[in-house]
Amino acid sequence: MSASEPLLRVEDLRVEFPGEDGVVHAVDGISYEVQRGRTLGIVGESGSGKTVSSLTTLGLTRRQGAQISGRILFAGEDLVTMEEEQLRAIRGNDIAMIFQDPLSALHPLYRVGRQLIEAVLAHQDVSKAKARERSIELLGLVGIPDPGRRVDDYPHEFSGGMRQRAMIAMALANDPKLLIADEPTTALDVTVQAQILGLLERLQRELDMAIVIITHDLGVVAEMADEIAVMYAGRIVETASAELIFSHPEHPYTWGLLKSIPTLHGPREEKLVPIPGAPPSLISPPSGCHFHPRCPYAQPEHAVVDPLLQPVSGEPAHQVACLLERETRRRLWAELQAGRMPEEALIDVGLGGALP
């Protein structure tokens, strides 16, 4: 494998769940890459498909009867078609995952140490004593004080932040090359969140891991990610470097996300620009551009034509799926940056009346 080959490459991944009311199109043809030692942030709201796409990477949606198509190439091998047996050797070993809620991800009746030992023994042929040693070392690595004693605690004896540290320790048990972190700090308080994010960054530097961090919090991705993919209704609508997403976002949904959160440093009286409506149903997603029913700038043809994720001219690493002209998008974003509301921006830019 050449050096430029990405560690993980997802190609046109589709995940569908047949249900009583119809087929849920949870992930609807997404492609992305993660390079060694880099961090990809996947941003989106509940129901955007961000979690399903990563669970599928680990083969965790197979049992739910998901219909999966496309390819997930990890170090050159396709995880979609891989035998369960082989996948099990990768899961928790080369690819590890940490979940949002550390309390429900840890078994309440087993000591933390025992759960860590299990993670080590699952993939390494070492003695129990060695595995215990490794567990203590791991707890120390993630900053749990007095790991030699705490290794024999039960999960309920740990605080929320310590449980998440224990989860991270478990994920690191076998030196993974890729760590998938699904909303790793959403259940935590801000001061603890800052500790955990700092810990992940430190570990990434020390262990040269790639990280995929899934979150709805733009602040968290800004802190962590090198590249960002914005997901909406099962699709990636924009992807670029973190700097570009925040300085020159191109998709109206990204604008909405950026403008709908109050900031700590902006003017206090700034008016928030909410995204109207609610996320769509994934059983019968809207026609054309999936975002058009909520897009303040949608034109009649946007309800018919389905936009492709295409490079922005002049910025090859920046892709966006939007039917508006580049120049129009640029002017609209400038208007929003100047504090105008979408309706005003529409008139100033001279776009035809938006959809009713």
Place this chain on the structure above:
Amino acid sequence: MSVDRSDASDALEEPAAVAEPLVHVRGLVKHFPITRGIIFRRKIGAVRAVDGISFEVRHGETLGIVGETGCGKSTTAKLVMRLLEPTAGEIEFAGADITRIKGAKLKAVRREVQMIFQDPYSSLNPRKTIGSIIGEPFAIHRLETDRGERRRAVQGLMEMVGLNPEHFNRYPHEFSGGQRQRIGVARALALNPKLLIADEPVSALDVSIQAQVLNLLREMQHRLGLTLVFIAHDLSVVRHMCDRVAVMYLGKIVEIGPNEALYDFPRHPYTGALLAAVPVADPSRHGDQRTLLSGDVPSPANPPSGCRFHTRCPKAEERCSIEEPQLENKGSDTQVACHFPLTREEATEIGVRSAR
């Protein structure tokens, strides 16, 4: 009924102009007993959820209460609502002592104080139509007894909060999270309350929906001159919404003051640490120096002696573990309970992140 928002902010500059506050809380304490035994229950300790706090809420202003999980902010709200019996202290509402009132008197006060809850999924009865949910306050207080009039009143409220009045007969499951929170707001406003307490009103909602609800609350403030107590853990949201802010830590108010003063020049090291911990949605600040708090919040059943923050405080000295600091002015516009408050230089170091 009360002054509007612009008057309220004027009043901030001339405290002498402020009349009697709407709510006046003095030395409020709530201890939850920890018991052992089933038949012979013995009290073996107490969770000191709220441990001696004093504050006032002025007419027409928005007071924010921020703090991490377990700091006592929600307990404070429930005490002011008289949903919990205080262990000690006094609550004065509109000039009358309401700490121990019962029966009809209490019911009359409850009409004036309304609450919006965090979870719009569990705070609406799934078996009732939203018309009867919003109309329930009228039924409880025997107002608008004529069916047609009650219906008109409810539909007026629905229109005010941006719901379609024709959806009167629908059930909560037919609405999205943001719309449900609008239903909660309409129900809270039905009786034209003097005081509205919002306990984490947006933290269960998706980012794009949060702005809808925050804008709605602000609009209601402007239109109805509401007095609002806004409880949240998100410092950016509190900054956006509130005129004055109280920061709580382990059952105590550690700092309280006007919004601008507190965010520009935080004096308590805990306030500073909270501000420094907020992830900033701007990758260009990635890698900025930040002071992180170590450790977790101690147990409120056994809080540290002296200043409760001394176990985690970067500035703590011996005095802090012995002598409890009182809330007082330390040469700036906020009141702070700290022996060694942050200096301008130390605050700017944090402020570089928060207010650049």
